[in-house]
Amino acid sequence: MSPTDDRAPVYIPTQDPADHQLAHRLAETAGVLLLALRSEPGHTNPSAEGDRRSNEFLLARLAADRPGDAVLSEESADDRSRLDARRVWIIDPLDGSCEFGEAGRTDWAVHVALWIEGSLAAGAVALPAAGQTFSTWQTAPPCPDPEQLTLLASRSRPPALVGDLAERLSARIQPMGSAGAKAMAVLSGTGSAYVHAGGQYEWDSAAPVAVALAHGLRVRRLDGSAPRYNQPDPSLPDLAICRPSAAEELWDALDALASHAGR
Template identity: 85%
Template structure:
């Protein structure tokens, strides 16, 4: 399995990813706090955050391409050396629900075939995780815990949990789940059944930069800036859980 993260040597790129995710998160918090706003909150959040990030990248990195969930795909990105892959609001459903904190902003940079920088902002909990700043190592959870989609948990996780004697914990936002693994609130994030590059690029960059293990269900490494941005499955886990989890996944695959 080849690596999908080769960090850029330009620290300014790492910092920019962090600052942009953080600033977009602040914008979303302000929108969420606007009095009387009860309808189309998620759609408005997607729009405002996307416009902010596109304008900031155009100003700060005018020669770079962008792949965004909220914009039409520009095929010219496929011949670009540098591509920002952004999800202006990951976990739109949770953003629209009062009190929920499991939504995020994703900003990643891909250079010459690999992820090179990234940031995941969790605005509602006041944290931004990135390839720019180190995170203090967190202890493993007492029980093996698999973080899964709140709205569409993959069918295989029941069998996986039984094999591993693991607990399932549903959450929103791919970024929130991946950062929960980094923070030691879960052992692994397991997803199957549909995602796109913008859902996982920033979480994967941050996870790999901080020593977590990443693979797809079939054992291959996720690849980015592909002609078809669909990237439907992903596993991010703590190093201590990887041997047991990889073995269980491979065993399940052999029986499918």
């Protein structure tokens, strides 16, 4: 199958444990760097400085540890040679920049994912202010379900779709910052599903999707297709990540809403 074949699995774990460990270590260490920056006084734009420092750190470490691999980063110009590369790291050095710039908020993240020949192969999402790093290195079944069906949605631009879903499913909506934070909240049992529509890129979801799938969560795009990575256009505007127990109900609701909208 070609790298863009829709039949290819979204996640096929690399058999090299060093790749999983590297993703985990890079996300975690970049998070430590960001925490240190956050405590420094005098920054007029800490989010921009965080993006820059974290990106420089991750690029330097990948160049040293995986010099033959390509990189797609939110904070760097897109090197189109990645499209011919066998291995591509997809990184978001600071996901949830607004939350990073607000004192006391923990819903920001560092995303590090590895794509190999058509599928995600490793990933890590660090939540530095919460002291947590989730990755494909050490996996476990999802935590118990929340007592009430809960949908995680964008804090700054919640899509109208989530309101329609909540009404249809009698669910509550929990606003949150970073895409990684929302996806890991589903994994940890704070929420039942994370649903997004209205604009994202590959670096926003690659690591969260890899980690979610490695831990047994369900993933799809709103139209039912699988998300694909290392594409010529890195735009990937919608996503749903769901706990297995809620998947059938949520997928049916998404399909019903799509059918209604198409009439």
